[in-house]
Amino acid sequence: DAGITQSPRYKITETGRQVTLMCHQTWSHSYMFWYRQDLGHGLRLIYYSAAADITDKGEVPDGYVVSRSKTENFPLTLESATRSQTSVYFCAISPKPYEQYFGPGTRLTVT
Amino acid sequence: QKEVEQDPGPLSVPEGAIVSLNCTYSNSAFQYFMWYRQYSRKGPELLMYTYSSGNKEDGRFTAQVDKSSKYISLFIRDSQPSDSATYLCAGSGGSNYKLTFGKGTLLTVNP
Numbered sequence: 001d002a003g004i005t006q007s008p009r010y011k012i013t014e015t016g017r018q019v020t021l022m023c024h025q026t027w028s029h030s031y032m033f034w035y036r037q038d039l040g041h042g043l044r045l046i047y048y049s050a051a052a053d054i055t056d057k058g059e060v061p062d063g064y065v066v067s068r069s070k071t072e073n074f075p076l077t078l079e080s081a082t083r084s085q086t087s088v089y090f091c092a093i094s095p096k097p098y099e100q101y102f103g104p105g106t107r108l109t110v111t
Numbered sequence: 112q113k114e115v116e117q118d119p120g121p122l123s124v125p126e127g128a129i130v131s132l133n134c135t136y137s138n139s140a141f142q143y144f145m146w147y148r149q150y151s152r153k154g155p156e157l158l159m160y161t162y163s164s165g166n167k168e169d170g171r172f173t174a175q176v177d178k179s180s181k182y183i184s185l186f187i188r189d190s191q192p193s194d195s196a197t198y199l200c201a202g203s204g205g206s207n208y209k210l211t212f213g214k215g216t217l218l219t220v221n222p
Contacts, residue, residue, distance in 0.1 A: 031208040033209075040214070041214065042117075042199070042212055042213060042214035042215055043155070043199065043212040043215075045209065048207075048208075048209060050207070050208075058209075090154050090155070092154075094208045096208075097143055097203055097205035097206070097208050098143035098145055098160040098162070098203060098205070099145075099157055099160070100157065100208075100210055101156075101157065102154030102155050102156070103154055104153065104154050105152075105153075105154050
C-alpha cells in the first residue's frame with residue numbers, strides 16, 4: 001500500500017454522463033498524476049499537478065477536467081463520458097523525480 | 112515516434128532462464144530511467160531506477176543504461192514464475208517529475 005486510494009474501483013456509466021474519479025494520498029507529496037492505460041497504448045498521462053491549485057495537461061487531456069484544492073486530493077472528472085474513455089485509470093504520487101507510486105486503479109466502462 | 116519504445120512481446124521463458132528486457136528512447140534530456148512491474152489487474156510498482164548511464168543491481172535484477180545508444184535494459188537472473196508480469200520502462204528529465212513510459216512487455220515464466 002503506497003498510501004494512495006482510488007474510488008470507485010469499478011464504474012459503469014452511460015455515454016454523456018459526468019463521472020468523477022477520486023484520488024487520495026495519505027502523504028502530502030506535491031506531485032500527483034492521472035494516467036489511463038489501454039491495450040496497445042500503454043500508460044498515457046492525462047493531467048498532473050505540481051501542488052494545490054497548480055495543474056497542467058499531459059498527453060491526452062481532451063474530455064477531462066481536474067482540480068486540486070487540497071494537497072491530498074486530486075479528482076479527475078469526465079465532463080461528458082464517451083465510449084473511447086472506457087479504460088483503466090491510475091492515479092500516482094511522486095515524492096522524487098524518479099519515483100512514482102501508483103494507486104490500485106479504477107476500471108471505467110462507458111456504455 | 113514515441114519517446115520510449117518497448118517491444119510488447121509477449122515473452123515466454125522457462126523457470127530459471129535469464130530474461131532480457133529492452134527499451135530505446137529518443138529524448139536526450141532523460142536523466143532518470145526506471146523499470147516498473149505490473150501484475151495483472153494491479154497498479155505498476157517501481158522495481159528499480161538508474162541515474163544517467165551505468166548498471167544497478169538489486170538481487171536477481173540488473174538495470175543497465177547506455178546513454179550513448181539511448182538503450183535501457185533489465186536483466187532478470189534465475190527467473191521465477193512469480194516474475195510473470197508486464198514490465199514497463201520509463202524515462203524522466205527530472206525537472207517536472209513527469210515520466211514517459213514504454214508500452215510494456217508481457218513476460219511469462221513457465222514452471
